[in-house]
Amino acid sequence: VISNLQPADQLTVRRNNLALVLRLLHDEGPRSRASVANETGLNKATVSRLVAELIDRGLVRELGLVNERRRGRPPTLLELDGRHVAALGLELNVDFITAIAIDLGGRVIFQRTRAIDAATAPRHQTLRALASMVRQTVEAVSTSCNTIAGITVAVPALVDVDAGAITFAPNLHWSNVDVGSRVASALGSTVNVSVDNDANLGAFAEYRVGKHAGTANLIYITGQTGVGGGIVVDGRLLRGASGFSGEVGHMHVMEGGPQCGCGRFGCWEALVGLRPLLREAVPDVLAMVDAAHTRVGPEEKVAHVVRRAEAGDTRVLAALQRHGRWLGTGLATLVNVFNPEVVILGGFFRDVAPWMLDEAEETMRALSIAPDAGGCQLSVSTLGFSAAALGAAIHTAERVFADPGGV
Amino acid sequence: VISNLQPADQLTVRRNNLALVLRLLHDEGPRSRASVANETGLNKATVSRLVAELIDRGLVRELGLVNERRRGRPPTLLELDGRHVAALGLELNVDFITAIAIDLGGRVIFQRTRAIDAATAPRHQTLRALASMVRQTVEAVSTSCNTIAGITVAVPALVDVDAGAITFAPNLHWSNVDVGSRVASALGSTVNVSVDNDANLGAFAEYRVGKHAGTANLIYITGQTGVGGGIVVDGRLLRGASGFSGEVGHMHVMEGGPQCGCGRFGCWEALVGLRPLLREAVPDVLAMVDAAHTRVGPEEKVAHVVRRAEAGDTRVLAALQRHGRWLGTGLATLVNVFNPEVVILGGFFRDVAPWMLDEAEETMRALSIAPDAGGCQLSVSTLGFSAAALGAAIHTAERVFADPGGV
Numbered sequence: 131v132i133s134n135l136q137p138a139d140q141l142t143v144r145r146n147n148l149a150l151v152l153r154l155l156h157d158e159g160p161r162s163r164a165s166v167a168n169e170t171g172l173n174k175a176t177v178s179r180l181v182a183e184l185i186d187r188g189l190v191r192e193l194g195l196v197n198e199r200r201r202g203r204p205p206t207l208l209e210l211d212g213r214h215v216a217a218l219g220l221e222l223n224v225d226f227i228t229a230i231a232i233d234l235g236g237r238v239i240f241q242r243t244r245a246i247d248a249a250t251a252p253r254h255q256t257l258r259a260l261a262s263m264v265r266q267t268v269e270a271v272s273t274s275c276n277t278i279a280g281i282t283v284a285v286p287a288l289v290d291v292d293a294g295a296i297t298f299a300p301n302l303h304w305s306n307v308d309v310g311s312r313v314a315s316a317l318g319s320t321v322n323v324s325v326d327n328d329a330n331l332g333a334f335a336e337y338r339v340g341k342h343a344g345t346a347n348l349i350y351i352t353g354q355t356g357v358g359g360g361i362v363v364d365g366r367l368l369r370g371a372s373g374f375s376g377e378v379g380h381m382h383v384m385e386g387g388p389q390c391g392c393g394r395f396g397c398w399e400a401l402v403g404l405r406p407l408l409r410e411a412v413p414d415v416l417a418m419v420d421a422a423h424t425r426v427g428p429e430e431k432v433a434h435v436v437r438r439a440e441a442g443d444t445r446v447l448a449a450l451q452r453h454g455r456w457l458g459t460g461l462a463t464l465v466n467v468f469n470p471e472v473v474i475l476g477g478f479f480r481d482v483a484p485w486m487l488d489e490a491e492e493t494m495r496a497l498s499i500a501p502d503a504g505g506c507q508l509s510v511s512t513l514g515f516s517a518a519a520l521g522a523a524i525h526t527a528e529r530v531f532a533d534p535g536g537v
Numbered sequence: 538v539i540s541n542l543q544p545a546d547q548l549t550v551r552r553n554n555l556a557l558v559l560r561l562l563h564d565e566g567p568r569s570r571a572s573v574a575n576e577t578g579l580n581k582a583t584v585s586r587l588v589a590e591l592i593d594r595g596l597v598r599e600l601g602l603v604n605e606r607r608r609g610r611p612p613t614l615l616e617l618d619g620r621h622v623a624a625l626g627l628e629l630n631v632d633f634i635t636a637i638a639i640d641l642g643g644r645v646i647f648q649r650t651r652a653i654d655a656a657t658a659p660r661h662q663t664l665r666a667l668a669s670m671v672r673q674t675v676e677a678v679s680t681s682c683n684t685i686a687g688i689t690v691a692v693p694a695l696v697d698v699d700a701g702a703i704t705f706a707p708n709l710h711w712s713n714v715d716v717g718s719r720v721a722s723a724l725g726s727t728v729n730v731s732v733d734n735d736a737n738l739g740a741f742a743e744y745r746v747g748k749h750a751g752t753a754n755l756i757y758i759t760g761q762t763g764v765g766g767g768i769v770v771d772g773r774l775l776r777g778a779s780g781f782s783g784e785v786g787h788m789h790v791m792e793g794g795p796q797c798g799c800g801r802f803g804c805w806e807a808l809v810g811l812r813p814l815l816r817e818a819v820p821d822v823l824a825m826v827d828a829a830h831t832r833v834g835p836e837e838k839v840a841h842v843v844r845r846a847e848a849g850d851t852r853v854l855a856a857l858q859r860h861g862r863w864l865g866t867g868l869a870t871l872v873n874v875f876n877p878e879v880v881i882l883g884g885f886f887r888d889v890a891p892w893m894l895d896e897a898e899e900t901m902r903a904l905s906i907a908p909d910a911g912g913c914q915l916s917v918s919t920l921g922f923s924a925a926a927l928g929a930a931i932h933t934a935e936r937v938f939a940d941p942g943g944v
Contacts, residue, residue: 469777
């Protein structure tokens with residue numbers, strides 16, 4: 131009547147207790163079984179059983195004996211064995227694939243990026259490149275890690291998280307692609323694979339390890355071919371009713387505006403994405419890349435803009451000013467609607483910030499109804515193009531702490 | 538280490554326990570002290586003390602004896618005495634003030650609306666009208682209620698909820714007005730007064746008692762001179778970092794658009810608010826009302842539009858079509874960003890819905906990136922112009938259940 135608490139079933143209890151012990155060792159460092167029992171309130175027999183399971187799964191190891199100068203046999207210390215467990219994060223985007231592996235201590239133990247051309251290449255070729263990157267990553271970490279905790283794949287798409295599938299990816303021209311099972315079958319093993327939106331995972335990386343880590347109300351904007359939003363509200367990722375929130379790139383900001391990758395006209399992304407910037411600022415470069423179907427990563431593309439901006443190219447500087455204004459226009463809508471503490475610009479925005487950030491911020495402030503934009507700070511990500519892959523890896527690692535029995 | 542639970546101080550414990558007992562009587566109906574002790578797990582002496590305090594505050598009364606055919610003295614039943622406690626909600630808007638009083642059972646026991654002209658009247662005159670409405674309401678309910686649980690005032694403004702003050706109200710042309718203390722001092726007593734944004738309180742009413750009550754992800758749009766948004770995410774009202782969220786009326790939707798009450802150009806409100814609709818559809822009516830400084834409520838204003846639309850006036854019908862398109866454009870942005878289950882249109886939108894809702898919905902769907910607008914339903918409020926006042930009254934009542942000691 132008063133409380134909705136129900137007796138948890140045994141499986142849930144075991145999972146929660148495994149997580150409790152693992153997190154204690156992670157947060158507080160090595161300690162004995164007796165200390166674990168003491169601090170968790172679990173009885174000693176249960177702790178022994180849980181620890182045995184964690185050791186068995188390669189998540190915990192025995193460190194040695196404590197010399198506590200007491201009578202009797204000194205207890206054995208237990209330690210999180212995170213160095214031998216790899217959590218993988220991948221990002222598949224229009225022009226690159228990035229893989230990052232971290233250990234359970236959060237250290238990056240592997241990172242690789244390759245340029246692709248997913249917009250024009252056949253889908254199976256792109257999925258093969260992704261699978262190949264996964265296998266390379268697993269192989270590379272296998273020298274130091276004996277356990278793969280799982281894989282999370284970031285994609286520039288509306289995602290059905292439960293199914294691990296892309297619903298719709300405008301810039302890849304993909305609909306209903308079962309990315310999760312493709313990746314899993316590429317490994318031929320039972321590794322747990324999750325799929326999530328790139329902006330959500332980028333926001334998650336910012337929330338966990340970015341320079342504004344822990345900020346309860348933050349918005350992360352991806353800067354790729356597409357522009358997406360990962361939105362943290364009161365410390366929780368906004369997902370919406372069916373996981374389709376944060377599609378800020380398709381806010382309609384310009385009546386009669388240019389055509390977007392999604393087919394509509396006047397989307398924010400069609401004005402502030404990397405491709406429209408290249409078209410306005412360095413059309414010759416874009417034409418060359420497009421004609422050659424060359425695989426050119428986003429860093430290389432934006433480098434052309436930066437070089438000419440540094441050289442004082444007036445066309446490029448004017449394009450960047452206009453870009454900043456449109457960026458600020460959409461940001462103001464997000465400020466008016468969410469009242470965030472900070473908006474963090476990811477991807478290529480960092481590289482061109484010196485020539486457009488002031489314009490963006492001024493426009494954002496001018497079009498925000500709250501005084502001083504409600505205190506919102508406009509910031510540039512320090513995680514660059516690998517934010518989503520890093521967020522994906524952290525997401526994988528945190529799943530281990532939530533459910534160590536799932537490894 | 539593991540848990541952050543700290544021993545609650547005695548005051549908190551007492552407040553929580555009072556709330557626990559009161560909610561039990563509210564949700565489960567009359568019962569004895571012994572039953573209350575049983576069901577809450579509190580000991581009998583504590584329950585007796587809590588019940589005495591609740592009776593003292595007029596929130597609980599003794600109903601009579603239970604005939605349980607058992608030995609010994611039959612126990613006395615306790616009942617929520619909500620009929621004698623009034624929770625007040627007021628809405629101050631540009632062209633009207635509404636007061637609603639409900640009892641703790643949720644029944645509306647008083648409702649009154651008067652037309653004002655807050656945009657041109659001096660501020661002190663409007664505040665005097667508000668204070669007078671509060672006094673009338675208190676007087677009207679005093680015949681049936683012996684306790685005023687508190688007052689919540691809804692305003693079309695950015696609000697500092699903690700201070701009970703308006704930060705900025707574009708359509709009233711007010712900045713930094715301490716509405717809460719003005720209302721409190723008008724009563725000359727120590728009644729608790731809260732102030733909150735009209736859209737937030739309208740959304741709260743929809744979430745509690747509207748036709749989509751309980752929908753975890755809903756957006757409520759106010760339809761007044763101004764247009765605001767109250768946004769419920771996962772069952773919680775979105776407030777943002779400093780309470781300035783939901784200012785959807787000032788989303789910049791039209792480059793070079795008409796001027797808004799806030800001074801900017803191209804805000805959504807300047808295209809879909811009541812005033813721009815009157816200007817486009819029935820300019821003669823608007824000119825007349827403006828010239829005469831007549832106090833005309835929003836219902837009366839929109840009735841002119843409805844009458845001419847019913848008569849087939851082509852100017853009015855064209856204006857409504859255009860209105861629907863711009864409405865849908867802004868709604869699509871909200872759908873793309875929040876992925877709500879339902880968007881509920883409040884205020885005057887209901888009255889003109891027959892001539893513009895299809896157009897609005899079509900545009901909303903066309904500009905949403907998620908298939909089928911992510912499943913979002915477009916709905917019209919059944920609470921009309923009194924949604925915010927009703928939400929304010931419910932807010933007041935729920936505060937009693939959260940903290941019965943505060944009455």
